Structures are given as structure tokens and as C-alpha cells.
Amino acid sequence: MSAMDALFAVQDEDTIVGQLGHRHAHLSERRDLADAEAARAATAAEVDDLKSAHLDLYRRQRRYEGEVTAVEDRLAELDGMLYGGSVTSPKEAVALQNEIGHLRQRLDSLEGTVLETMEELEPVDKALAELSTRAGTEEESIATCRSALLAAESTVDGEVAEAEERRVLAAGDVPTEVLARYEWARISFGASAVVHFAGGDCNGCPYSMPAVEADRVRALDVGTLAECSECGRLVVR
Ligand SMILES: [Zn+2]
Numbered sequence: 001m002s003a004m005d006a007l008f009a010v011q012d013e014d015t016i017v018g019q020l021g022h023r024h025a026h027l028s029e030r031r032d033l034a035d036a037e038a039a040r041a042a043t044a045a046e047v048d049d050l051k052s053a054h055l056d057l058y059r060r061q062r063r064y065e066g067e068v069t070a071v072e073d074r075l076a077e078l079d080g081m082l083y084g085g086s087v088t089s090p091k092e093a094v095a096l097q098n099e100i101g102h103l104r105q106r107l108d109s110l111e112g113t114v115l116e117t118m119e120e121l122e123p124v125d126k127a128l129a130e131l132s133t134r135a136g137t138e139e140e141s142i143a144t145c146r147s148a149l150l151a152a153e154s155t156v157d158g159e160v161a162e163a164e165e166r167r168v169l170a171a172g173d174v175p176t177e178v179l180a181r182y183e184w185a186r187i188s189f190g191a192s193a194v195v196h197f198a199g200g201d202c203n204g205c206p207y208s209m210p211a212v213e214a215d216r217v218r219a220l221d222v223g224t225l226a227e228c229s230e231c232g233r234l235v236v237r
Helices: 003-025 028-083 090-171 176-192 211-218
Strands: 194-198 225-227 234-236
Touching: 003 090, 003 176, 003 194, 003 234, 028 090, 176 194, 176 234
Parallel strands: 194 234
Antiparallel strands: 225 234
8 A cells, every 4th residue: 555545544544433432422322221211210219209108108007006006905994994893883984984985986086097098008009019110121121221332332342443453554554754744633634634635726625725836736746745835734646
């Protein structure tokens, strides 16, 4: 390969590596993974909210159940007093019966509240179970997205490695000094650091070389490296 052909080959491979870098950074698989992770985070937030609602209801249920037990204990105690033969006057018996009557009403009401709380818990439990299923599906989806991303990245990485290998081969045919000039120009001009001298002008910029300068380059041997007087790009005669 001629030195100038090799220089263009180096530039081509640098351009390819740059494009692959862009592709690597913007893989649709990466966006898919981010979406899947966002869905999982949203589900986790819903689970947190429901768990806190669940805990509130459960604690309320336990509190009422505790009150039920306390009232039942007191009723057993009063029954014991009423039928245990310790009551001496009818007046005392009436008072006991009144208290028992009140406590039975209180017990009914408490038991009703316990049932209501349990009923409120049911849909929360159901929703939590559904969210748990959804979270499982989302985990699987994240795992799938992650391996798809790894596969896509590894494809791009493989192509980068191939391009870099070709670049090393091509660079071997470019004189060190020319390669250094190219690297320098590449900082400013990227993929068009080196261009052809065609149509009597630099092919890299919209300006026209002054006629004298264009004549000078035209007079060079084909394959000679010049520089555009207007933009500074490397121009290959
Ligand atoms: Zn130019």
C-alpha cells in the first residue's frame, strides 16, 4: 500500500472506531435496560406504599383483637361473680347484669370492627401478591435486557478490535512524521483531517485555494502531502 493510501486507510479506521464508540454509547439495548429498571423501581415504590398501608391495618386489627380478649375476660369474670353465689343482694345482681349487657354490646361492636379491618386487608393482600408477580416478571425482563446489552456491547467491541487491528496494519505503511501530522490535524478536523486534492482544490473545506497555491500543489508529484492554505487540512496531491 502506498503511504498516502495507507494514511487514508488509517483515517477510515479511526472514523469507524469513532462511529462504533457512538453506537456503543447509544445502544437501544441500554435504553431497554434502563426502562426495565425504571419499571422495577416503580413497582418497588408501590410495594412500599402498600406494605405501609398493610402494617397500619394489621396493627389496628391486633389492637381491636386485644380489646376483644380483654372484654371477654371481664365478661367471664362477671359471669363468675353473677352465678358463683357471691352476689348477696338483688340490687347487686341487677348492677352486674347491666354491666354484662353493656360489655356484650361493646364486644359485638369490637368484633364488627375486627371483621371490617380484615376485609380492608384483603384487597391490600391481593394487590401485594399481584405486585410480587409483576416484580418477578420485571426481574426476568431486566436479566434478559442485561444479557442482550452485553451481547450487543461485545459485538461492537469485536468490531472496534478489528478496526484497530486494520489501523495498526495501515499505520505501519505511513511514515512516522506523516502520522504525527495526521494525528495533530485530526484533533481539529476529525474524519476529514486528510483529504484529496481534486478539481484543483482542497476537498475538505468550502474555500478556494488562491490560484498560485493551487498551481503549486498541482505541480507536486501525485502522492505528495501538502496542506490547504485556507483551512489547514492535509491535502494529498
Ligand atoms: Zn481546505
